[in-house]
Amino acid sequence: MVSRVIPVDPFDLVIFGGTGDLAQGKILPALFRRFCAGQWAEGAQVIGAARTDYDRDKFRNLVRNSLESHAGRHSQDTAALNAFLQRVDYVTLDAVADHGWAELAQKLQPDRVRAFYFSVGPRLFGPLAERIEAYDLTTPQTRIVVEKPFGHDLESARALNATLAAHFRESQIYRIDHYLGKETVQNLMAVRFGNMLFEPLWNSQYVDHIQITVAESVGINGREEYYERAGAMRDMMQNHLMQLLCLIAMEPPAKFDPDAVRDEKLKVIRALDPVKPHHIVRGQFEGESSSYRKAVGNPRSTTESYVALRAHISNWRWAGTPFYLRTGKRLVARSSVINVMFKDAPHSIFGADAGRHANALSIRLQPNEGITLKVTIKEPGQGGMRLVDVPLDMSFAEALGAENQDPPDAYERLVMDVIRGNQTLFMRGDEVEAAWAWTDPIIAGWQARGDVPKPYESGSTGPGDAELLMKRDGRRWQGINP
Numbered sequence: 490m491v492s493r494v495i496p497v498d499p500f501d502l503v504i505f506g507g508t509g510d511l512a513q514g515k516i517l518p519a520l521f522r523r524f525c526a527g528q529w530a531e532g533a534q535v536i537g538a539a540r541t542d543y544d545r546d547k548f549r550n551l552v553r554n555s556l557e558s559h560a561g562r563h564s565q566d567t568a569a570l571n572a573f574l575q576r577v578d579y580v581t582l583d584a585v586a587d588h589g590w591a592e593l594a595q596k597l598q599p600d601r602v603r604a605f606y607f608s609v610g611p612r613l614f615g616p617l618a619e620r621i622e623a624y625d626l627t628t629p630q631t632r633i634v635v636e637k638p639f640g641h642d643l644e645s646a647r648a649l650n651a652t653l654a655a656h657f658r659e660s661q662i663y664r665i666d667h668y669l670g671k672e673t674v675q676n677l678m679a680v681r682f683g684n685m686l687f688e689p690l691w692n693s694q695y696v697d698h699i700q701i702t703v704a705e706s707v708g709i710n711g712r713e714e715y716y717e718r719a720g721a722m723r724d725m726m727q728n729h730l731m732q733l734l735c736l737i738a739m740e741p742p743a744k745f746d747p748d749a750v751r752d753e754k755l756k757v758i759r760a761l762d763p764v765k766p767h768h769i770v771r772g773q774f775e776g777e778s779s780s781y782r783k784a785v786g787n788p789r790s791t792t793e794s795y796v797a798l799r800a801h802i803s804n805w806r807w808a809g810t811p812f813y814l815r816t817g818k819r820l821v822a823r824s825s826v827i828n829v830m831f832k833d834a835p836h837s838i839f840g841a842d843a844g845r846h847a848n849a850l851s852i853r854l855q856p857n858e859g860i861t862l863k864v865t866i867k868e869p870g871q872g873g874m875r876l877v878d879v880p881l882d883m884s885f886a887e888a889l890g891a892e893n894q895d896p897p898d899a900y901e902r903l904v905m906d907v908i909r910g911n912q913t914l915f916m917r918g919d920e921v922e923a924a925w926a927w928t929d930p931i932i933a934g935w936q937a938r939g940d941v942p943k944p945y946e947s948g949s950t951g952p953g954d955a956e957l958l959m960k961r962d963g964r965r966w967q968g969i970n971p
Contacts, residue, residue: 642925
């Protein structure tokens with residue numbers, strides 16, 4: 490099965506912070522892969538912008554080295570690499586002063602999509618927005634892309650939204666969460682709303698509970714200062730896991746339209762109950778070779794590198810169905826998975842010896858993207874009716890053929906959606922604020938109680954209290970498997 494490539498309109502894409510790690514490691518490699526796929530229109534260009542005093546050739550050499558390191562097999566195509574670099578330009582620019590802005594204006598073409606990617610810290614969003622407007626760089630086809638964190642709490646998120654709204658319409662603002670660009674995350678909607686098999690069962694009558702796990706085997710290398718201020722709750726739970734929760738729990742939108750989808754996601758967030766203190770577990774990794782406190786240089790740090798919690802959604806579909814969410818650093822494996830655990834059959838005709846069996850749908854987001862449905866069958870052989878659970882496994886790489894073993898990176902999909910003007914996979918301002926309105930009381934609660942994160946060993950599945958969180962409810966976490 491060969492995926493279709495739909496070309497986009499001609500565009501100018503300006504990457505502020507173009508010499509930084511995100512631009513060089515993610516954004517530019519994603520653009521290059523889309524260029525190799527034939528998705529670029531003739532005349533489209535990328536302009537890097539940063540304070541670093543480079544000329545165009547020096548910046549192109551930087552991009553070449555980055556692509557050779559991060560673009561995989563595509564970087565081996567010398568002709569394509571050279572052709573791509575001819576579409577790359579650069580301007581030395583100061584985000585908080587006037588230097589370089591007139592030169593940038595001269596490089597932009599009229600009558601085409603014009604996107605500005607803010608690959609910089611949030612403190613520069615306001616100055617950049619002001620100068621884009623002051624130098625009359627805004628057109629009817631202008632879009633801006635901003636990266637998380639979208640604030641540190643509800644108050645700062647509102648201030649950030651107000652700053653952007655002073656210069657751009659909401660329809661021009663693309664708040665990017667790369668998790669939403671993953672192929673399997675998008676498949677959540679296809680599985681739910683494209684198959685009659687699942688949607689009638691997708692409610693509290695048939696679902697016992699849902700687990701969402703985003704486990705990382707790496708630590709916080711290079712992010713110590715940011716992470717000590719944020720912690721797992723702000724860094725992962727408030728955004729990535731919240732978005733997965735919304736997609737798994739939302740009502741069917743009337744159509745696959747940006748605002749229709751985001752309206753339903755917003756309803757989920759607003760229906761979340763406050764989380765009770767005994768339904769929250771925080772952890773902090775430790776070990777002989779690495780510990781969180783040693784990494785951040787603070788022997789008394791109370792910032793969590795792990796958080797697990799039990800959430801409830803107060804609506805007709807999900808009343809009484811718990812959602813268990815967990816995420817952490819330095820865990821046993823890198824694994825992101827959603828497990829939909831269905832209820833037992835109300836009555837077993839096979840007797841007590843057959844044991845208890847329930848279906849489970851596992852949606853693997855990374856690293857081995859795919860979907861597994863656990864079903865119950867008769868164990869082969871003599872000896873009566875013995876039941877056994879077996880998986881029906883669809884690994885995308887196997888099911889969709891060799892052409893799809895190298896699926897597009899999340900940034901490839903999302904950046905191209907920016908050019909298309911499709912906001913479906915991007916967070917809206919009210920959605921961000923609603924997520925913070927749910928998150929802030931949880932953080933304020935443990936701060937008021939003086940809670941200290943529970944230690945857990947690097948390379949484990951997290952603190953033991955997280956297992957007790959499930960055990961108290963008669964349930965258990967599914968394994969963290971690579």
